[in-house]
Amino acid sequence: MQERRWLLEGVERPDADALDVYRRNGGYDGAWRAFDEIDPAAVIDEVEAAGLRGHGGAWRPVAARWRAAGALGGVRALLVDVSESESGRFRDRKLAERLPHRLIEGALIAAHALTADDVYLCVRADWRRARSVLGHAMDEARAAGWIDRALGRSGHAVRLHLHPVPGPLPARGTDQLLPHLIECSRPEPRASNGTNDLPTLFGAPVLVHTAATLAFLPAILARGSGAFRELGSADFPGTVAISVSGHIRRPGLFEVEIGSGSFGELIDTLAGGVVDETDLLAVFPGGAPALDGDALKSLQIDPGVWSQPGGGEHEGSFGCGTIVVADDAVTPLDLAARWLDHAAQLGCGQCPVCREGSVWLIQHLQRLREGGVTAIDPSALQERLEILAHGEGEGLAICGHPTVAAHVTQGLLQIAPEHVDSQASAGATPIDDDAPLRTADSIHLRF
């Protein structure tokens, strides 16, 4: 398996974040074409021909979303989500830190195609480096005249804002959450208004895109949709950047062609294999549920083979391109407890099923870990997990945050049920909470 870079092209160049380095290597050529050579409708045609989909987890076709927004009267603003909160995901943060101009260029191209008046780059407030680099890159782009060339619906230049947002945020519902955050700074997802699927900002319709999705646009416009189409599959063309962390020798971001290999190949070749040659216990694929190591080995890095979003045979969600690898130095029960604890901290507390359900599950798993009960009550546990998993669909939760937590826990408990039972009945020693399951904030990345 080899890397194939579109999104991360040039990421290892010295001073990759500088405008002159970016320009020398073809940066803003896509924007030039979009602004000066073709009209906004032709930009949408090009994106449609490329088959670009959103890389935030839902994998919706980008051009179809833009056309649907146009049919509803258009959008006033474009919100760029640079706030990734899922455990183990660090793709968009690295993009902001290393390739800020690609992110800005992509956002300007999208705003121009949508004739949006404002672009908000919503960056986690605690990512000081990302905010600083993006802010400097915005100054460079403004001084060079690039921002003024993208025109909104009023015929005036697009206004580009850098907007810090608190974080980490609930893992789902950012389409409704980010506009709410800009309006009143409260990190609480809102329910969809039900009349259409466009969220609103100060009463005006907006679109929310993940940073990585927009960062594909410069290369697609510059190299042409045909070159992008040559990669990947018919339904899911192009490449995907995977954040790999956990018990792995070479953690980092790896961009590969969609469908060019399996997660097992990615782990064993590009990421160097599991640390200390211990056994692979579980993998969290960013969506849900968690997988055991053997199930993962042959699974293709292709959203099309998963039931979500591709309707494929493998049950579960491909997610946004994140995997956290766990070896057998930890147990499924410990991992589930940690994961739930993290998820509970991200919940905003509006919905009882999310707030109370998470606490109940954490307490239940904690008692199991400490040997406080001698066996799992499978029916009670599964019942709670099912309620959490279907909370959003049944109107019990505003967003899908508890669904992710439930699916991850269900997957972990299925990986090795005998392991779970033995830990519970043996009154196993509680894990040392300081024992590191390495995450994106504690590992050395390649760039």
Ligand code: SF4
């Ligand atoms: S489901 Fe959880 S995170 Fe989502 S709105 Fe309700 S309480 Fe907040």
